[in-house]
Amino acid sequence: MTKNISEITLPINGMTCASCVAHVEDALKELPGTSNVLVNLATNKANLSYDPQRVKLNDMRRAVEDVGYAIAIAEQTLDVRGMTCASCVDHVQGALKELHGVQDAVVNLGLNTARVTYIPGVVSTASMKRAVREVGYEAQERSEGTDALDRERQAREDEIKIQGRNLIIAGTIGLIVMIGTFYDMAGPFKAFIPVWLSYKWVIGLLTTPIVFGPGRQFFSNSWRGLKHGVTDMNLLYATGIGAAYGIAVINTVFPKAGFGGEGATFFESAALLTAFIILGRWLEALTRGRTSEAIRKLMKLQPKVARVMRNGREEEIPADEVELGDVILVRPGESIAVDGQVFEGYSAVDESMLTGESLPVEKKAGDPVIGGTFNKTGAFKFKATRVGKDTSLAQIIKLVEDAQASKAPIQKLADWVAGHFILGVHLLAVVVFIFWFFFGYQMFFDPNSSFIMSPYKLGEIGVFGFSLLLSVTVLVISCPCAVGLATPSAMMAGTGKAAEFGVLFKGAEAIENTSKLQTIVFDKTGTLTKGEPSVTDVVVSGLSLVNDNQLLRFAAIAEKNSEHPLGEAIVHGAESRGLQVTGPDSFNSIPGHGVEANVNGSEILLGNRKLMKERGVDFAAMMSQAEALEVDGKTVMFVAVDAKPGGLIAVADTLKEYSAEAIKHLHKLGLEVVMITGDNRRTADAIARKVGIDRVLAEVLPQDKAEEVKKLQAQGKKVAMVGDGVNDAPALAQAEVGMAIGSGTDVAKETGDIILIKDDIRDVVVALEVAKATMRKVKQNLFWAFFYNTLGIPLGAGLFYAFASVVISPELAGLMMAVSSISVTLNTLLLKRFKPSVGRGHKPKQGSGNAQLRPATASVGDD
Amino acid sequence: MEHEQVEKEVAQKSALIYLPISIGSALLFLLATAFSGDYPIMTRVGGMVWIGLLSLIVSMPVVISRVKKQLQGKPL
Numbered sequence: 001m002t003k004n005i006s007e008i009t010l011p012i013n014g015m016t017c018a019s020c021v022a023h024v025e026d027a028l029k030e031l032p033g034t035s036n037v038l039v040n041l042a043t044n045k046a047n048l049s050y051d052p053q054r055v056k057l058n059d060m061r062r063a064v065e066d067v068g069y070a071i072a073i074a075e076q077t078l079d080v081r082g083m084t085c086a087s088c089v090d091h092v093q094g095a096l097k098e099l100h101g102v103q104d105a106v107v108n109l110g111l112n113t114a115r116v117t118y119i120p121g122v123v124s125t126a127s128m129k130r131a132v133r134e135v136g137y138e139a140q141e142r143s144e145g146t147d148a149l150d151r152e153r154q155a156r157e158d159e160i161k162i163q164g165r166n167l168i169i170a171g172t173i174g175l176i177v178m179i180g181t182f183y184d185m186a187g188p189f190k191a192f193i194p195v196w197l198s199y200k201w202v203i204g205l206l207t208t209p210i211v212f213g214p215g216r217q218f219f220s221n222s223w224r225g226l227k228h229g230v231t232d233m234n235l236l237y238a239t240g241i242g243a244a245y246g247i248a249v250i251n252t253v254f255p256k257a258g259f260g261g262e263g264a265t266f267f268e269s270a271a272l273l274t275a276f277i278i279l280g281r282w283l284e285a286l287t288r289g290r291t292s293e294a295i296r297k298l299m300k301l302q303p304k305v306a307r308v309m310r311n312g313r314e315e316e317i318p319a320d321e322v323e324l325g326d327v328i329l330v331r332p333g334e335s336i337a338v339d340g341q342v343f344e345g346y347s348a349v350d351e352s353m354l355t356g357e358s359l360p361v362e363k364k365a366g367d368p369v370i371g372g373t374f375n376k377t378g379a380f381k382f383k384a385t386r387v388g389k390d391t392s393l394a395q396i397i398k399l400v401e402d403a404q405a406s407k408a409p410i411q412k413l414a415d416w417v418a419g420h421f422i423l424g425v426h427l428l429a430v431v432v433f434i435f436w437f438f439f440g441y442q443m444f445f446d447p448n449s450s451f452i453m454s455p456y457k458l459g460e461i462g463v464f465g466f467s468l469l470l471s472v473t474v475l476v477i478s479c480p481c482a483v484g485l486a487t488p489s490a491m492m493a494g495t496g497k498a499a500e501f502g503v504l505f506k507g508a509e510a511i512e513n514t515s516k517l518q519t520i521v522f523d524k525t526g527t528l529t530k531g532e533p534s535v536t537d538v539v540v541s542g543l544s545l546v547n548d549n550q551l552l553r554f555a556a557i558a559e560k561n562s563e564h565p566l567g568e569a570i571v572h573g574a575e576s577r578g579l580q581v582t583g584p585d586s587f588n589s590i591p592g593h594g595v596e597a598n599v600n601g602s603e604i605l606l607g608n609r610k611l612m613k614e615r616g617v618d619f620a621a622m623m624s625q626a627e628a629l630e631v632d633g634k635t636v637m638f639v640a641v642d643a644k645p646g647g648l649i650a651v652a653d654t655l656k657e658y659s660a661e662a663i664k665h666l667h668k669l670g671l672e673v674v675m676i677t678g679d680n681r682r683t684a685d686a687i688a689r690k691v692g693i694d695r696v697l698a699e700v701l702p703q704d705k706a707e708e709v710k711k712l713q714a715q716g717k718k719v720a721m722v723g724d725g726v727n728d729a730p731a732l733a734q735a736e737v738g739m740a741i742g743s744g745t746d747v748a749k750e751t752g753d754i755i756l757i758k759d760d761i762r763d764v765v766v767a768l769e770v771a772k773a774t775m776r777k778v779k780q781n782l783f784w785a786f787f788y789n790t791l792g793i794p795l796g797a798g799l800f801y802a803f804a805s806v807v808i809s810p811e812l813a814g815l816m817m818a819v820s821s822i823s824v825t826l827n828t829l830l831l832k833r834f835k836p837s838v839g840r841g842h843k844p845k846q847g848s849g850n851a852q853l854r855p856a857t858a859s860v861g862d863d
Numbered sequence: 864m865e866h867e868q869v870e871k872e873v874a875q876k877s878a879l880i881y882l883p884i885s886i887g888s889a890l891l892f893l894l895a896t897a898f899s900g901d902y903p904i905m906t907r908v909g910g911m912v913w914i915g916l917l918s919l920i921v922s923m924p925v926v927i928s929r930v931k932k933q934l935q936g937k938p939l
Binding site: 134243433467 | 870
């Protein structure tokens with residue numbers, strides 16, 4: 001037996017010294033089937049010979065990773081043209097995955113892209129493109145940003161143009177063929193139709209350019225695939241059109257050949273079938289692009305030019321040439337080119353297109369601005385802090401694109417079914433032919449029977465013609481094109497719609513999982529509450545000589561020098577009431593108890609009840625009020641003025657504005673809402689009562705949050721965790737769905753399956769509603785797709801012929817399949833009307849205006 | 864170059880399998896028509912060609928992909 005030895009060069013990451021080289025070399029040498037292992041530190045590469053039968057590339061990757069290094073992985077997105085169905089997805093994916101060095105390939109039918117994860121040096125982009133070409137499609141590298149947008153739009157327009165031209169040819173001639181075929185039934189209209197149009201050879205001559213012109217794509221594409229062992233929907237069409245045309249030609253040229261003669265010349269079937277299939281493709285090209293409208297709108301936001309200050313002068317340069325630190329000028333009514341920080345000027349900026357925030361956001365010196373947003377009123381200058389691929393807009397586009405390119409579990413199943421369907425259909429066509437040839441025709445054939453919706457009688461079609469007709473109809477009617485579109489089109493529309501509201505799904509799986517959630521766990525601090533204590537109540541003692549503002553002012557002055565969070569809250573509370581907080585005359589901190597200070601000659605003592613007891617200040621009259629505040633989850637500070645009870649100041653972490661509203665909506669959606677916090681039970685319960693939380697997990701240490709999520713999952717619940725993307729990362733990762741809230745626009749750093757850009761808890765409801773609406777659409781689409789096939793296949797196979805004596809013609813089968821694809825796409829487009837149930841002011845104006853035409857060039861008015 | 868060589872080899876080896884399968888199915892059909900009814904000769908031939916063609920379409924991709932996997936040793 002000869003050994004099949006191959007050589008490979010692997011790029012290695014993480015090597016710093018000679019011992020690293022030895023580690024990597026040893027790891028690779030230990031694998032069975034490897035030899036001549038040579039690792040080069042300078043080039044960061046490992047060369048080796050290996051036996052593919054004994055060791056796989058993944059084994060090598062694992063071995064290198066096990067010793068602490070990594071094989072470098074790169075990602076390439078290809079634009080793939082010519083895919084029409086789920087089986088195409090399977091073929092392209094299969095062709096790419098078969099390439100040595102390709103780790104993974106995810107093909108998206110809706111976006112016409114293939115995202116390939118590969119080992120650089122082992123496989124090249126050129127070989128990926130070749131592999132795609134070899135299975136019958138076209139591929140090219142995808143570029144970023146607006147170029148990609150232009151290219152994608154161009155490709156779609158080309159497809160619409162090509163299929164439109166084909167449709168005009170096939171439709172026009174097909175109509176003439178139909179008129180000629182039904183000449184005998186034209187009744188009073190006969191006078192307007194020349195008799196020669198009904199001659200079979202004329203009809204044949206007219207059909208020929210349809211089959212070999214617009215219809216040629218089906219033959220050439222299916223043959224290219226077939227040669228490499230793949231079958232797609234083109235094959236179904238090619239077999240159907242080819243068989244109808246071939247038998248019609250034989251019956252016209254050799255009417256005595258025994259295939260049914262002139263009574264079985266189905267030229268109109270071949271002509272109209274071609275026309276209808278092309279009609280379906282043209283309509284699909286028209287509508288398919290609209291499901292990815294959201295990403296197109298995001299891409300459109302990318303300004304093309306920016307006016308920067310260089311060498312003391314204003315210069316207009318392409319936006320992608322802006323460098324870090326460049327000073328950019330923005331006028332009212334213009335778009336902001338890149339991310340940055342304002343250092344001069346004042347304005348209000350519309351960020352709705354990225355964050356979903358409906359109100360313009362004020363911008364003054366020190367505030368961040370986001371590239372792609374729209375400056376409304378004032379003029380300002382800002383310094384570029386993130387440019388190119390690092391801008392928020394570029395990150396968001398990448399995230400949405402990645403999500404759209406990913407596959408939900410339900411889609412993987414649908415793709416698998418559709419991918420294996422074509423061969424199954426051909427086998428079914430064999431079975432149908434054999435049944436009608438040997439049994440069905442003799443048992444049920446009626447010469448007076450006809451096609452559905454046609455007065456055309458089958459007449460002397462003969463056993464072969466009849467069996468062939470049903471066999472061909474089965475091939476055409478079984479086309480699973482709608483099945484292939486059902487899920488990706490809805491996912492694309494759903495992720496895009498969510499992005500309009502500042503909700504970013506990281507993948508299609510996140511949408512599917514979100515739609516199945518039963519329990520939502522909220523982290524308390526910073527998620528449900530603002531995360532910083534503030535003064536909630538000031539209660540003045542009946543014996544006190546000061547009013548509440550004076551009491552608060554005294555307390556604030558006493559705490560002025562304190563660094564304790566509660567002290568800071570009192571100072572902020574006083575300042576927010578417009579009280580003047582000066583420094584105390586003297587100040588003394590009493591660790592663990594409070595502070596004492598002299599303020600304008602008054603002795604102020606501020607702290608807990610223990611401090612008051614020790615100093616002999618009697619708060620007995622206010623104890624019931626203090627306890628009531630504590631039951632409410634508040635921390636109570638006792639204030640004594642000149643050794644007499646002055647009053648109480650309650651401080652608490654306050655709820656965010658929309659927490660209660662969001663939880664009410666979640667309850668309406670039938671979800672259990674849980675709060676998790678490190679706070680004590682009493683404080684936690686108080687907060688939970690206020691917002692209507694069902695269940696409280698109190699006194700949970702940060703590191704134990706993931707464990708609590710696990711416990712909920714062990715009860716069989718599908719759990720989402722909503723929290724800070726950084727601090728709550730383990731719990732977010734443990735949950736079925738992790739939602740990182742209030743991340744701002746630096747989305748690349750965030751963990752979690754869903755990123756909520758705004759710090760608005762109602763976006764959790766938006767995420768759930770979008771996910772549910774999307775999955776509802778997926779299920780509706782799959783239902784309709786399978787409904788057409790389930791109904792169509794028995795109809796096409798002649799199951800009802802025995803009772804009704806009618807059969808469906810191949811061209812009507814073609815029309816049905818075109819309608820199935822269109823109905824699925826149109827159903828998906830209904831998602832564009834989605835509006836969340838939570839109040840949102842006006843709908844965000846994503847892509848409002850045209851940033852490409854309105855340059856981000858500006859200069860500050862007073863410059 | 865090596866890739867093209869493999870493709871060529873795959874095509875040749877596969878043809879040796881799927882062609883006999885298709886032709887065999889077609890002949891089997893022809894044989895069945897001889898025993899099961901009084902069909903005109905052209906009808907039999909037509910049926911044989913159609914069955915042969917469908918068998919080719921079904922067997923070709925299955926055989927080619929299997930042979931390809933076998934020859935490439937599926938390194939990944």
